[in-house]
Amino acid sequence: MIWKSNTHQFSATVCQRTGKTCPALARMARALVQSISTAGSATTRELEIEGSAELTHCPGGCTARFRAQPDEIRIFCGTLPNSDIDKLDDYANLMFGTGPSALPSGAITDPPCAMLQALACEPTRSATADARASV
Numbered sequence: 001m002i003w004k005s006n007t008h009q010f011s012a013t014v015c016q017r018t019g020k021t022c023p024a025l026a027r028m029a030r031a032l033v034q035s036i037s038t039a040g041s042a043t044t045r046e047l048e049i050e051g052s053a054e055l056t057h058c059p060g061g062c063t064a065r066f067r068a069q070p071d072e073i074r075i076f077c078g079t080l081p082n083s084d085i086d087k088l089d090d091y092a093n094l095m096f097g098t099g100p101s102a103l104p105s106g107a108i109t110d111p112p113c114a115m116l117q118a119l120a121c122e123p124t125r126s127a128t129a130d131a132r133a134s135v
Helices: 023-040 085-096 127-134
Strands: 003-004 010-012 049-055 062-068 072-076 112-121
Touching: 003 049, 010 023, 010 085, 023 049, 023 062, 023 112, 072 085, 085 112
Parallel strands: none
Antiparallel strands: 003 010, 010 112, 049 062, 062 072, 072 112
16 A cells, blocks of 8 residues: 655555554554654754564554664564564565565565555645745
């Protein structure tokens, strides 16, 4: 599923346990977007947050591993809290990436049951801002 807010484009896979998109995963993504956006004025573009969280509203009770940066947020559901985030990112590149990528078949032995990626949209200048800039 793909949707867009004023600031981000979201892409999410269907949960392999429920066969549906996960509302708890979407809520977590929105909270991470808000946190990164709020911290943005006090940090640099190199800000990165990694961790794991329990998705308590998930019917099956799910642990989500995440990596959040100002321009990209990725969440991996159904993973162990100590899962290698770099390998999970490589796996996500296979699903969400637009360029060629490869991953050895045994690199991910227990793939996430669902994943979400949120990419920051390029800021657009409004006609009003363009008009003010030319004055």
